[in-house]
Amino acid sequence: MQHYDLIVIGLGSMGSATSYYASKRGAKVLGLEQFQIPHENGSHTGQSRIIRKAYFEHPNYVPLLQRAYDNWARLEQVVGRQLFYRTGLLYHGTADGVLLKGVRASSEQYHVPLRAYTPEQAQKRFPQFQLDTRFESLLEPDAGFILPEKTISIFYELALKAGATLHCNEAVQTWTRKGDGVEVQTNKASYYAKRLVITAGAWARDLIPALRPNLRVTQQSLFWVKPKDWEAFSLANFPCWNMMLPDDEGLFYGFPILPSNRFDGQIGLKIAYHAPEQLIEPNEARPAIQAKEYTRIQNFAATYMPDALASILASKTCLYTYSDNEDFIIDHLPEQGGVVSIACGFSGHGFKFVPLVGEVLTDLALEGKTDAPIGFLSAKRYLMA
Ligand SMILES: Cc1cc2nc3c(=O)[nH]c(=O)nc-3n(C[C@H](O)[C@H](O)[C@H](O)COP(=O)(O)OP(=O)(O)OC[C@H]3O[C@@H](n4cnc5c(N)ncnc54)[C@H](O)[C@@H]3O)c2cc1C
Structure with a gap:
């Protein structure tokens, strides 16, 4: 042996x-x-993952993220290429919702820089979104995406x-x-x-x-869509984003379009929803993406990102393992x-x-x-x- x-x-x-x-x-x-x-x-x-430090889930994660950020920088030096793309991360939510309250709490405790926007300012600076007056917006500049x-x-x-x-x-x-x-x-x-x-x-x-008994596996879906205005959602013009709607525990999120001359993977604008989807057993046949997962993304885009979704180009599934x-x-x-x-x-x-x-x-x-x-x-x- x-x-x-x-x-x-x-x-x-x-x-x-x-x-x-x-x-x-x-x-x-x-x-x-x-x-x-x-x-x-x-x-x-799925091509991309969001990286952020003003951790809405709990401030306990921030000291770990500070060390993770250092290690990403060291890794980039070792391999001599960029792995962390600092597009900034835009958060939209209600002032008293889990997302913005959590982001602000971690930011205050660990001095993570944020920029705040009123609905009018957000509309002007980020016209890709259509927000009503229930929403406030925060931008975390030292956030972005990495390549799994x-x-x-x-x-x-x-x-x-x-x-x-x-x-x-x-x-x-x-x-x-x-x-x-x-x-x-x-x-x-x-x-x-x-x-x-x-x-x-x-x-x-x-x-x-x-x-x-403490671990649940779910199958999550990811969508790449063709926007009505490609340039508005390009890497140069659009940040990563998280948006939590009132009365919805899930989180819509997305990325700028990653151009195929620099990035591998799917073509188009990636949009997804973070909340438990179908419970599965990883060794069994995987179910198809449900119709409601498509309509959820389509309805969200139609209401809050009206230029984002002309058609769906591709979809993929990926597994979450939830702890209690x-x-x-x-x-x-x-x-x-x-x-x-x-x-x-x-x-x-x-x-x-x-x-x-x-x-x-x-x-x-x-x-x-x-x-x-x-x-x-x-x-x-x-x-x-
Ligand atoms: C749709 C989606 C979106 C996400 N978005 C984000 C995000 O924006 N930001 C973020 O930080 N995180 C995100 N995540 C979460 C992140 O990707 C996961 O937390 C992370 O990849 C989990 O890593 P892992 O090593 O536990 O699992 P994996 O990367 O799946 O690795 C586990 C490995 O173990 C192997 N394995 C298992 N059993 C055996 C065995 N018996 N013998 C040999 N090999 C075995 C598997 O084949 C697999 O390769 C997302 C995840 C998904 C699915």
């Missing part, structure tokens, strides 16, 4: 980054991925160059504590390592059965003597943290602890309650 310092199960967003950071620190790493790297079956497909598939390919390549052994198309079936470490059985072979990291995304419930309270779970797995570390339950907002999570999991696996403030993300809140 082959022996390693660390085995990483799942080489998607978090696992590809962990494989790199751990290899760079000198560990002998084996990474195992059931599909290709990257692929379209998990949580990282490109980032994973980069971490994959960097990890290989740093000495990691990474296997695609090899599915882990079981892991078992053995001696001071762990034995991992795949559909091809058995391996032994001193430490194990599980970054299995929507499949985490299969590998960490104790967390199954939508906070991530990043910790040692309890009662495993610090041998097994996990990161899951990213609840549809994890990608911006990838270079930070990779480093934190490396800390947990190789040092037994991290100085990143992740106490609020502990696994004990579910497993030892």
Whole structure:
């Protein structure tokens, strides 16, 4: 049986980054991925992800984001290319709604710069939106988008160059504590390592059965549309945006058009909706996008972005893994003597943290602890309650 310092199960967003950071620190790493790297079956497909710091979900995330921002900058230096596009992020919502209240709270506590717009000012500065007087608007200039598939390919390549052994198309079936470490059985072979990291995304419930009751997997849809006025929504003229409607717990969001001479993936203006859609089992056949998901986007655009949607060009699906309270779970797995570390339950907002999570999991696996403030993300809140 082959022996390693660390085995990483799942080489998607978090696992590809962990494989790199751990290899760079000198560990002998084996990474195992059931599909290709990257692929379209998990949580990282869809061309772009929003990155932002005035975190409406909770201010606890801001110190982690400050470190994630540093790591994105360092990663850009290492690979010599831009990965974070600072288009700014425009928030539209009601003054007392979850979105604007949360953005303001994180901004005030951690001094994240914001610009405020009245409805009249917002209408003039961002004529792509049609807002009524219920809405206020905030712009976070130091926010924008990152590229999920490109980032994973980069971490994959960097990890290989740093000495990691990474296997695609090899599915882990079981892991078992053995001696001071762990034995991992795949559909091809058995391996032994001193430490194990599980970054299995929507499949985490299969590998960490104790967390199954606390993790729900949903299939989310993404749409690329042809706007009536292409230029108005181009990368040069349009920011990323979030909009929360009164009496709706979900969040509409979108990106500028990414030109095909600079970016891979779909053509057109990307618009989507963030709220739990269809519950699924990741190993079963995936359902089609429901008619109501199309009409929701069409109705939203017709009312609030009347020049945005002439026709739908493409759609894709991607998986969220919700934890009970939508906070991530990043910790040692309890009662495993610090041998097994996990990161899951990213609840549809994890990608911006990838270079930070990779480093934190490396800390947990190789040092037994991290100085990143992740106490609020502990696994004990579910497993030892
Ligand atoms: C539609 C959509 C929009 C999003 N928008 C944003 C956004 O704007 N901003 C943001 O920050 N985040 C966003 N996210 C969330 C972010 O993309 C996810 O939180 C992140 O990709 C989760 O990473 P992961 O490593 O947990 O999962 P994945 O990237 O899916 O990686 C898990 C990997 O584990 C592998 N695996 C699982 N089981 C096994 C096994 N037994 N053996 C071998 N390999 C295995 C899988 O094949 C997969 O490759 C969005 C997600 C979706 C779906």
